[in-house]
Amino acid sequence: MPDASPHDPPRVAVLADSDTRWKWGAHTARRLVPGAAPQGYLLRGRATPTARQLAETGTGADQVREITAAGFLTELGRGTHQVLVLACVGGTVQALLHALADVWKGNDRRPVVVTGYVGVVYEKLTDGLLLRHGADVVLANSPYDLRRFRAVYEGVRADASAVTECALPFLGGERYRPPAPGTRPHRVVFAVQPSVPGSRADRSYLLERAMAHARRHPDREVIVKLRSRPGEQTTHVEELPYQRLAERAGDRRPGNFSLAYGNMGEVLDTTDLLVTVSSTAALESLHRGIPTAVLTDLGIREPLGNHYFTGSGCFASWDELDAGHRPEPDPAWLADQGLAADPEAAWGPARDRLAALLDAPRPALTPYYTRRTAPGYLPGILARHDTAAPAGSHRLLRQAARATYRTAAQRIAPIIRRWGQL
Numbered sequence: 001m002p003d004a005s006p007h008d009p010p011r012v013a014v015l016a017d018s019d020t021r022w023k024w025g026a027h028t029a030r031r032l033v034p035g036a037a038p039q040g041y042l043l044r045g046r047a048t049p050t051a052r053q054l055a056e057t058g059t060g061a062d063q064v065r066e067i068t069a070a071g072f073l074t075e076l077g078r079g080t081h082q083v084l085v086l087a088c089v090g091g092t093v094q095a096l097l098h099a100l101a102d103v104w105k106g107n108d109r110r111p112v113v114v115t116g117y118v119g120v121v122y123e124k125l126t127d128g129l130l131l132r133h134g135a136d137v138v139l140a141n142s143p144y145d146l147r148r149f150r151a152v153y154e155g156v157r158a159d160a161s162a163v164t165e166c167a168l169p170f171l172g173g174e175r176y177r178p179p180a181p182g183t184r185p186h187r188v189v190f191a192v193q194p195s196v197p198g199s200r201a202d203r204s205y206l207l208e209r210a211m212a213h214a215r216r217h218p219d220r221e222v223i224v225k226l227r228s229r230p231g232e233q234t235t236h237v238e239e240l241p242y243q244r245l246a247e248r249a250g251d252r253r254p255g256n257f258s259l260a261y262g263n264m265g266e267v268l269d270t271t272d273l274l275v276t277v278s279s280t281a282a283l284e285s286l287h288r289g290i291p292t293a294v295l296t297d298l299g300i301r302e303p304l305g306n307h308y309f310t311g312s313g314c315f316a317s318w319d320e321l322d323a324g325h326r327p328e329p330d331p332a333w334l335a336d337q338g339l340a341a342d343p344e345a346a347w348g349p350a351r352d353r354l355a356a357l358l359d360a361p362r363p364a365l366t367p368y369y370t371r372r373t374a375p376g377y378l379p380g381i382l383a384r385h386d387t388a389a390p391a392g393s394h395r396l397l398r399q400a401a402r403a404t405y406r407t408a409a410q411r412i413a414p415i416i417r418r419w420g421q422l
Helices: 019-032 051-056 069-077 090-103 125-132 143-155 200-216 242-252 264-268 281-287 318-322 331-336 348-358 378-384 395-418
Strands: 012-016 039-043 064-067 083-087 112-116 137-140 163-165 186-191 220-225 257-260 273-276 292-295
Touching: 012 019, 012 069, 019 039, 019 083, 019 112, 019 348, 039 069, 064 069, 069 090, 083 090, 090 112, 090 125, 090 378, 112 348, 125 143, 137 143, 137 348, 143 163, 143 331, 163 348, 186 200, 186 264, 200 220, 200 242, 200 257, 200 318, 220 264, 242 257, 264 281, 273 281, 281 292
Parallel strands: 012 039, 012 083, 039 064, 083 112, 112 137, 137 163, 186 220, 186 273, 220 257, 273 292
Antiparallel strands: none
16 A cells, blocks of 8 residues: 655545544544545445535535445545545444454555544443444543543453544634624524434423523524424434424514524624534534533433533523523533634644554554454444455355344244244
8 A cells, every 4th residue: 555655645535424423534634634625435324424414514525426335435445545534333344353354354554443422421331331342543522531431441441542532623703792882783503403402392391491592582683593404414314304393383483483403603703692412513512612501491311311421510501591581602512512722732642642643554453342352242233334345355244144134044943933923
């Protein structure tokens, strides 16, 4: 595999499987390799983003194309990249690590593989981390995540050396300054999420409270920042779009209330109060010093993800916001979340690790999960993500899939016989 010229940045490929993961992957590539123009690949599947969704990520998606997993393995086998950023769900990362280990077998100049989490890690910490184990660099978005990630790997006797501290790659923008009197209305933005909360009643309640806040404060603009249009797919499935709920409100929608799309960074440029349940937008807002409220109306609960903000000082209810309360974030919590440091400086350790890896021969990819360590778990993951790789590559996936199907058939057959169907 030819290495890049000493005067050129390493060539970087990014594989993503949704709009938010593309945003993270593209920004990560540019933070990790300044000056790079990453080649983007979108894994064909349920959450493949539309051109509109890509445009809203603010990443510049000129060099992005849709691809199958098999096609991607073929691309990577050509040896035109030095760095690969896997911005995918954990199971996909695990399957690709096994596939790429087979494709690159015996190649000590293979690309450096980088992966991580898109934002707030409030669920599936252990599962997600072990599915990402085997990458050369597992990025931790903050000092808090660095401690947690290393503790998980060390706690199961897995190599933790890949865990590397950085910061969320899309942090940035101008520090918040209240608008001068008379320049524009005070703007409250409610950043919604596709799947949190999940019930119609809870989503209707939050929409009603946002409209009520607009009625109570007619001098303000209240904007519901939407993630996707109906029919578009996101990282998490949105079964009850706020657009549909807002349509039912009809004439009850006040004139200073509206729905909006757009790049979150640009929306935050004119936001005076960011309200959310647990969106990563809260971290972007806090980094810029924008007053930020994490709602408690539906409780502080793990299924909502807002428990992650315990200790932040940001919890508030709509009643409190209606009365004029503005949460004050805790400086120590902000620092531990990587929200107080210069984002560029925070990427120093990751860049140093990448440089060291690029300068030395790379060993084979060795994920923690193997047929020996997880014989009842790994085959199912590989079967669900069977890449149908070209002949001569990725035998493990195909073998695991066949073994899983055989096992399933063996277990089901006696049940069917008992019901007299065979």
